[in-house]
Amino acid sequence: MTFAVQQAVNAFTVGAIYALIALGYTMVYGVLRLINFAHSELFTAGAYVAFLLVGALGGTGHPGLALLAALLTFVAIGLFGVTIETVAYRPLRAAPRLAPMLSALGVAIIIQNAIMLVGGKRPLVYPSLLPSGTFDLWGAVVSAKQVTIFLVAVLLLAGLELFVNRTTLGVRIRAVSESLSTASLVGINPNRAIALIFFIGAGLGALAGILYASFYGVATFTMGFVVGLKAFTAAVLGGIGSITGAVLGGFLLGLIETFATALLPVLTDGVVGTEYRDIFAFLVLVGVLLFRPTGLLGDQVSEEAMVYKRDF
């Protein structure tokens, strides 16, 4: 029982982070049908920018300071995301699908290596920007960090859900992701809606980066790679293009991965250990593509997920 509770707590912590990143992938894919490879690097960039900001603002300690640094990071990376879209993706909107994907890949490599050149190759010892302390929950040890990460993520996700469903800007975003050309027919400027999507997606990804680095106490310039892969898997699992799906997929992937990793050594008598943690997300991805390519909530079959039934 304690084991299950402990693993569930861990699962919801990583799940919350996956969900926050998955949103950026799913919103961009929903509108542009583009796998935004740069997104995972914005996650890393968020952690590094917040680190620099906290240093510039005069160290840790005050919670208001961490909040301010997070807010500034959100805006900075958000604007960076918008810039990337304008410079590297917008000119390619009419080009063959391969072009924007390659451009996104190039941008991802640029960001990752720029971070390496600025922040160094060595892992960064990350200050904890989250409240410390632990408490007991049905025998499991829960840290205040974990609770904070979960609450922050849930608040942000709820905020986004409200924003998208209850505001005019949100309606525009939904209209554009439904159909870019039809939305522009009814007077919505698709470029603005897309810019907004990149702003929000990149900002949330950056916040996820801060939470992730604070939780593990370390940041590396390559940390976005695997996390990004998992977050994209979460988006596919939930149903790509669906915001609710990304959240569901994020938490679900967190659960699957955490429990599978925890159970694997037990089931195999320790022959196979936790070093295979990163494999489960890939298995989930392949499984979803095999059996339910539209994802859990992808009822409105996206063009991409469409399978020619006769083939297999």
Next chain:
Amino acid sequence: MTSEAVALQRGGQWRGALLLAAVPLLLGLGAPLLANYPLRVLDLVLIYALLGMGLNIVVGYAGLLDLGFAAFYAIGAYSYALLASYQYDLHLPFELVALLGAGLAGVAGVLLGIPVLRLRGDYLAIVTLGFGEIIRILLNNLNDVTNGPQGISRIDQAHFFGLPLSSPLDFCHLLLGLTVLVFLLVWRLEVSALGLAWAALREDQDAARGCGIDTTGAKLLAFGLSASIGGLGGVVFAAMQRFVSPDSFTFRESLIVVEVVVIGGLGNPLGAILGAVLLTVLPEVLRAYADYRLLLYGLALVLVILLRPSGLITRQHGPSWLVARLSGR
């Protein structure tokens, strides 16, 4: 044009074909004059040219993005490392392992392709990215089989039909031969019915399907063929280095092959060769700036896509064009 006219035109192109064939021939004859270091660089160029032409089938012909090419390269390399070394005290001949390695990589490609390729193209990028990472994790952690991060050393010296392959010069000749073979293969494929199917698929999948093309089958063939060329490259790489470790098969490696294809020229084997030359020789010259290498690769990728999406040599200026041109047409 009547078939006689085509035959006549083809017949008139022997001059171009001979001129083109003279390039690898002269390279092979001139290679003994080179010192070991330039020969090693040349070997590397040829390996990347081989890999580039292989990846080009997927990316350039079928228009799909494969970000895990290093995985197939690794499958080939570890095939040789496991089947011709003291790891299991197996010492299979190089020729056999070359076939096995290419075959295994091809099978892996088809198996990986089945869940993804019946869908539209985009997911392939992310699945191959994940597959590359999985292979790396397996190579690092299956200690009993692969020796983990230490890698496998004491790999057998290869023999090619009795001739020993030991010096960089031997491998230069082997690789020249393989490059010519693969070049001819992909060139013939491009102008075959299958090549036309790939072109149709690349331009518009639905229209291709409407014309009766088995899109999933065509994509699987492209992916499997490309993977087996990657596997073949891996076998040669392992025989040449006589040491393999997971470090040689990271995402960075996949990325370099993608750059070779995209910067050289999508859908053009001549472009892949040019890309291989540029991306191998430039880093050698600019060794002092090694830290900036990937940053520049990223920048180059974005700039090429934005400013010259066809790459340095366009698709139209492929081998067929070159032969016609050299024949004075």
